[in-house]
Amino acid sequence: MPKVLISDELSPRAVEIFKERGVDVDVKVGLKPDQLRAIIGAYDGLAIRSATKVTAEVLAVAEKLKVVGRAGIGVDNVDIKAATARGVVVMNTPFGNAITTAEHAIALMFAVARQVPAADASTQAGKWEKNRFMGSELSFKTLGLIGCGNIGSIVAERAIGLKMRVAAYDPFLSEERAQALGVDKVTLDELIARADFISIHTPLTEQTRNILGRERLMKTRKGVRIVNCARGGLVDELAVRDLLISGHIAGAAFDVFSEEPAKQNVLFGAPNLVCTPHLGASTVEAQENVALQVAEQMSDYLMTGAVANSLNMPNVSAEDAPRLAPYLKLAENLGSFAGQLTETGIKAVSIEYEGTVAALNVKPLTQAVITGLLRPQLENVNMVNAPILARERGVDVAEVKHDRDSDYQTQITVTVTTERRTRSVSGTLFGGKRPRLVYIKGIEIEAEFAPNMLYITNDDKPGFIGRLGALLGDTGVNIATFHLGRDKPGGEAIALVAVDQKLDGALVDRIGALDGVTQAKALAF
Ligand SMILES: NC(=O)c1ccc[n+]([C@@H]2O[C@H](COP(=O)([O-])OP(=O)(O)OC[C@H]3O[C@@H](n4cnc5c(N)ncnc54)[C@H](O)[C@@H]3O)[C@@H](O)[C@H]2O)c1
Numbered sequence: 001m002p003k004v005l006i007s008d009e010l011s012p013r014a015v016e017i018f019k020e021r022g023v024d025v026d027v028k029v030g031l032k033p034d035q036l037r038a039i040i041g042a043y044d045g046l047a048i049r050s051a052t053k054v055t056a057e058v059l060a061v062a063e064k065l066k067v068v069g070r071a072g073i074g075v076d077n078v079d080i081k082a083a084t085a086r087g088v089v090v091m092n093t094p095f096g097n098a099i100t101t102a103e104h105a106i107a108l109m110f111a112v113a114r115q116v117p118a119a120d121a122s123t124q125a126g127k128w129e130k131n132r133f134m135g136s137e138l139s140f141k142t143l144g145l146i147g148c149g150n151i152g153s154i155v156a157e158r159a160i161g162l163k164m165r166v167a168a169y170d171p172f173l174s175e176e177r178a179q180a181l182g183v184d185k186v187t188l189d190e191l192i193a194r195a196d197f198i199s200i201h202t203p204l205t206e207q208t209r210n211i212l213g214r215e216r217l218m219k220t221r222k223g224v225r226i227v228n229c230a231r232g233g234l235v236d237e238l239a240v241r242d243l244l245i246s247g248h249i250a251g252a253a254f255d256v257f258s259e260e261p262a263k264q265n266v267l268f269g270a271p272n273l274v275c276t277p278h279l280g281a282s283t284v285e286a287q288e289n290v291a292l293q294v295a296e297q298m299s300d301y302l303m304t305g306a307v308a309n310s311l312n313m314p315n316v317s318a319e320d321a322p323r324l325a326p327y328l329k330l331a332e333n334l335g336s337f338a339g340q341l342t343e344t345g346i347k348a349v350s351i352e353y354e355g356t357v358a359a360l361n362v363k364p365l366t367q368a369v370i371t372g373l374l375r376p377q378l379e380n381v382n383m384v385n386a387p388i389l390a391r392e393r394g395v396d397v398a399e400v401k402h403d404r405d406s407d408y409q410t411q412i413t414v415t416v417t418t419e420r421r422t423r424s425v426s427g428t429l430f431g432g433k434r435p436r437l438v439y440i441k442g443i444e445i446e447a448e449f450a451p452n453m454l455y456i457t458n459d460d461k462p463g464f465i466g467r468l469g470a471l472l473g474d475t476g477v478n479i480a481t482f483h484l485g486r487d488k489p490g491g492e493a494i495a496l497v498a499v500d501q502k503l504d505g506a507l508v509d510r511i512g513a514l515d516g517v518t519q520a521k522a523l524a525f
């Protein structure tokens with residue numbers, strides 16, 4: 001039974017879902033980094049929100065960990081590179097809290113426009129300062145959106161409903177999408193020059209860090225109001241403080257801070273500042289959504305191999321997962337077959353899909369081939385890190401789907417090019433689920449993959465099978481199956497022999513020295 005640790009506050013629905021789906025679950029919230037490191041080795045999955053930091057140090061001791069699930073959107077608290085290198089799938093729940101967060105941005109826009117929190121405090125202190133809190137309407141003002149993805153788009157729709165004009169800066173926003181949303185697609189400079197309100201909705205990345213830096217903030221319109229409901233680090237907090245004090249910025253609302261929890265922050269105490277403690281996603285509805293979704297996604301992955309909303313693996317739908325499972329085995333075995341026969345550096349691998357398999361989502365199959373191919377050289381390769389490891393080693397990976405009939409209803413061919421040669425191997429599924437080799441180097445051969453195998457190439461001359469059988473018999477090796485193929489009579493022949501025990505190197509050398517043998521190699525699957 002796989003075991004998951006929930007290390008941040010998640011709706012109790014998550015625990016119910018994990019249990020319903022056969023996943024054991026522990027809830028331990030508020031662990032310090034060393035406490036997390038001490039226990040993480042026991043878990044197959046880690047479910048988090050934004051508090052837990054999944055660092056390279058945590059991942060280094062997470063020996064069983066297969067999946068990190070973020071109940072929310074931002075994954076800047078997960079070292080995805082380190083997770084990928086260790087073969088850990090990272091998934092998030094990209095839509096579950098988007099409406100809630102967009103609503104919070106709108107709420108904060110109103111709050112700064114009308115100074116609601118300060119007016120509330122003053123009123124409850126019995127001051128009745130009617131003239132102090134002169135606000136500003138939102139209608140017909142320009143809202144500048146930096147980032148117009150899921151949340152930014154919802155903010156745009158709501159703002160248009162409030163009769164605001166919306167200008168969006170997002171390099172990945174198409175003109176058509178902008179038109180459909182009813183927003184002006186602008187450059188960042190145009191946005192800065194036009195906006196009465198600026199709301200930011202990008203992830204925190206190396207490109208977006210400090211996107212609203214001091215210089216840019218100084219170019220905004222006097223009286224601008226700024227909302228940050230995305231991430232601390234996107235806006236220069238000290239500059240905002242200075243510009244609030246100088247009156248250039250009329251108001252600012254921050255839900256997120258450069259350091260969280262924000263017990264202290266340079267912004268605190270600045271005039272016309274509204275702060276909330278990273279509440280963007282904190283509604284009952286959003287928390288139910290993300291907890292349920294993350295628990296479903298993680299359970300599906302751990303129990304069936306289905307992958308959804310992963311940041312470092314191609315998605316595999318729950319429907320596809322059982323269909324792909326036998327192909328994944330076939331793909332990895334074909335890659336492994338080619339990898340075990342490869343003794344020099346691999347320059348390129350081409351994976352061709354024909355027949356039924358070509359209609360499937362083949363990305364995961366390609367990753368399985370690469371995994372099998374690299375495993376003889378690399379101990380810790382798996383489907384998550386295989387593409388990166390291949391790229392780091394300069395292996396060019398090509399994936400081709402053929403729209404043509406092959407000899408088999410479904411066929412995968414792996415062709416590996418090394419410095420010395422190009423070699424191909426093809427396989428199919430018998431009965432829709434049993435992986436079989438069908439061609440090696442274009443020579444037809446039908447063989448299943450067995451735990452211990454002997455691969456031999458030899459001259460196609462009489463007497464070889466007898467010599468091989470005698471040697472194996474004399475050394476007490478029992479033959480399970482024996483498959484033969486050849487390119488032409490008297491030409492190159494291939495023998496694939498499944499045996500009942502692991503073959504030692506000395507015996508393989510003796511087989512290699514038999515008359516007519518050009519190569520002998522022990523293979524394991
Ligand atoms: N306050 C909260 O509680 C809370 C809740 C949810 C999400 N968030 C934050 O909001 C962010 C946005 O969420 P989303 O669901 O809209 O994500 P999203 O991926 O749907 O949208 C992000 C948008 O930013 C754009 N973008 C990327 N780089 C950019 C750049 N350099 N300049 C301008 N635009 C750029 C992308 O093209 C994309 O359209 C998340 O990454 C997360 O950090 C905060």
Ligand SMILES: O=C(O)CC[C@@H](O)C(=O)O
Binds near residue numbers: 071278282
């Ligand atoms: O979990 C939270 O409370 C915040 C989530 C939010 O920052 C997100 O990126 O989804």
